[in-house]
Amino acid sequence: MWKKIPLTPLFLGLAGVLPFAFLSATKIFGFDTAFGLPTQPTSALYSLVILSFMSGCIWSFSTGKGDYLGCALSTAPTLVGFFLVASTTVNSSFGFVGAVKAFVLLFPLLLILDYRAHQLGQTPDWWMQLRTILTALVVICLLIIAVL
Numbered sequence: 001m002w003k004k005i006p007l008t009p010l011f012l013g014l015a016g017v018l019p020f021a022f023l024s025a026t027k028i029f030g031f032d033t034a035f036g037l038p039t040q041p042t043s044a045l046y047s048l049v050i051l052s053f054m055s056g057c058i059w060s061f062s063t064g065k066g067d068y069l070g071c072a073l074s075t076a077p078t079l080v081g082f083f084l085v086a087s088t089t090v091n092s093s094f095g096f097v098g099a100v101k102a103f104v105l106l107f108p109l110l111l112i113l114d115y116r117a118h119q120l121g122q123t124p125d126w127w128m129q130l131r132t133i134l135t136a137l138v139v140i141c142l143l144i145i146a147v148l
Contacts, residue, residue: 003129013133014134016053017141020141022034023042024145026039027144027145027148028144040145043096044084044088047142048078048084050138051078051103051106052078054114055076056074058113058117061123062122070120081103084102108135
């Protein structure tokens, strides 16, 4: 059943997708940079920021309910994302394209943690709708960035 997503979280969530959309648009139009920033490294770094932010939301939901397993699980995406981005500086064969492709998988995995928190009653009733929409948009953008 659809729950009404409050406008403020909806607009702020969509605003968080704008850099992904902008970076994917640069790739669609054949550019490898956006305002002098290389598209794929910038996408990987922004993915890490947003993945960490969303992991922090799950951490907050979990700690508020004493769900320490949820706290532990919420740290995993950030740690994996960090090592993905860090590996691009020491392992040029993996590169930023590999990191972006890995983030394509990490965001849906994070959605599973959101679902867990939702099932445990830790999130607002509209949370999964918002997270599903935003995750789908982010994954589409990252696929464009990784493939083009």
